[in-house]
Amino acid sequence: MKLPRIYVALDYHNRIQADAMVSQLDPQRVGLKVGKELFTTEGPDWVAEQVERGFSVFLDLKFHDIPNTVAKAVAAAARLNVDIINVHASGGLKMMQAAKQALADVEKPPLLIAVTVLTSMDETDLQGIGIDRSVEQQVLKLAQLAEQAGLDGVVCSAQEAEMLHQRFGNEFKLVTPGIRPADAQRDDQKRTLTPSEAVDRGVDYMVIGRPITQSDNPHQTVLQLLAELDND
C-alpha cells in the first residue's frame, strides 16, 4: 500500500481535541501521527478507531529501552495495524535488531524506523549530552546502525535527507519532522526546511504538526501543502 506523504502530528491531550482535528482531515490525503501524550490518555482503542476509519497511522512512541523490552513493545504496537512505528537509534544495534526480529512473524509489518538526532537539537545540544560530533556525523552514524539492524529507515531532518539517500539508497525511507512553510514559526524545532525543499531533497514522508493543527483552516492548509509538493 502506498503511504501518504504527509502525517499530521496530533499533539493533543485527549480524544475530544484530537477528534475535532481528525474530522477536518481526509484519509485519502493525509496520515495521522499519534504520539506519547494522546496515546497515554486515550490508548490503543482510539488508534484502532482511526485505522478503522481508513487513516494510515504512524504510532510515534520512540521506544528506547533494553532489547527485550523494546522487542515486546514493538510486537504490541504492530498488533494495532499501524503503518509506521519508531524506536530511538541511540538504543543501539542490539536493541534495533531485537525490534526488527519482533516483527519477523507479523503478516503485514509496519515500517520500523529509527529516530536519529531529534529535529529540536543542534550541535550545541549534542555537546550538552556529551556528543562532540557535527549533527550530520551523528545522524549518519545512527542511520548506519539502523541500516545494519535491517530497519526500514530513519527519522531525521530534511536537511540530512540528500546525504542519507546517497549513502543508503532510496529504499531506505526517510521520515522528516521539522517541516515549516516559509512564513511559519519554527517553534521548538531547530533543523527545519520548507515542504518543497524537503521534496527536492528526496524525503519520503513528512510529519507536520502545528503548521496544520494551529492554522485557521487545517483542511485548506493540507491542500496547499500537497499542492506545493506536487508543483515541485
Ligand SMILES: O=C(O)c1cc(=O)[nH]c(=O)n1[C@@H]1O[C@H](COP(=O)(O)O)[C@@H](O)[C@H]1O
Ligand atoms: O519522531 C517524531 O515524529 C519526531 C522526531 C523528531 O526528531 N522531531 C519531531 O518533531 N518529531 C515529532 O514530530 C512532530 C512535529 O510537530 P510540529 O513541530 O508541530 O510540526 C512532533 O509530534 C514531534 O514529536
